[in-house]
Amino acid sequence: MAWLQLHLATTEKHADAFQAALENLGACAVTLTDGADQPVFEPPPGTRPLWQNTVVSALFEADAELELILSALQQQGLQADAHHHETLEDQVWERAWMDDFSPMRFGERLWIVPSWTDAPDPNGVNLKLDPGLAFGTGTHETTALCLEWLDGHALNGKTVLDFGCGSGVLAIAALLLGAGQTTGTDIDPQALIASEENARNNGVADRLDLFLPEQMPAEYRCDVLVANILAGPLVELAELLAGYCKPGAGLALSGILAEQANDVRDAYSRWFDLTPTTQKGDWVRIDGVRKSA
Structure with missing residues (x-):
């Protein structure tokens, strides 16, 4: 079965109405x-910000009448800034989605391996993790920077705090x-639910304690x-x-853009001896050691 996919360029103001x-027209x-490649970083709780230039994409059965759909939108006062359409051949959508994720290596030993693939290095440190609701699968530069740092440190027996744990990937690693x-x-x-589930899937749930910030001992x-x-939160905290x-x-x-590095370094230099900043793409990692006094 084929599908008709319609893409409509509009604005943040009208996106919900188009959706x-x-x-209602059967999408x-x-x-x-x-x-327009406009990042949305951290929305306030309970909000759903959209991009100033938003593309609304709708999937219809192949026999849907494109001109009737566009006409019906116009009758409701919805005129797209631009539109185009395409025909999609049917496929196993779950498999297509899964093919976008493959094992990733961080540092010398650490791998993140989707559950449906085999570990490339059976002798490595293999973290089983599938994409889910909470941010953090290793695909973003900020997560990669932290995973590489963890891989390069002797952690044996040490207590670790993953602050803002998301999917729990750093704690589990x-x-x-x-x-x-x-x-x-x-x-x-x-995020705590996702972290607990991911820890259980990796056999480490008994060594991971999870708290909301106000519950921290x-x-x-x-x-x-x-x-x-x-x-911003790093500086405040x-x-x-x-x-x-x-x-x-x-x-x-x-989670720090390169141009924000100096502000974060200034905020932490009082308590930490900091090493040179490490950069990957537009993002950086700042690390160091807690001073004795």
């Missing part, structure tokens, strides 16, 4: 994508690399702290994160 109208699926009891914290309860201290969030670190503790921070 609702297309669904099997509607997706919204960025029409630390555990597989030999860390002792590890903690993950995130403001999103869904008051006297908690760790040997290693990783935080892959964003520059500098004193809190420093307080979680024992003297001599290792620190790795990411």
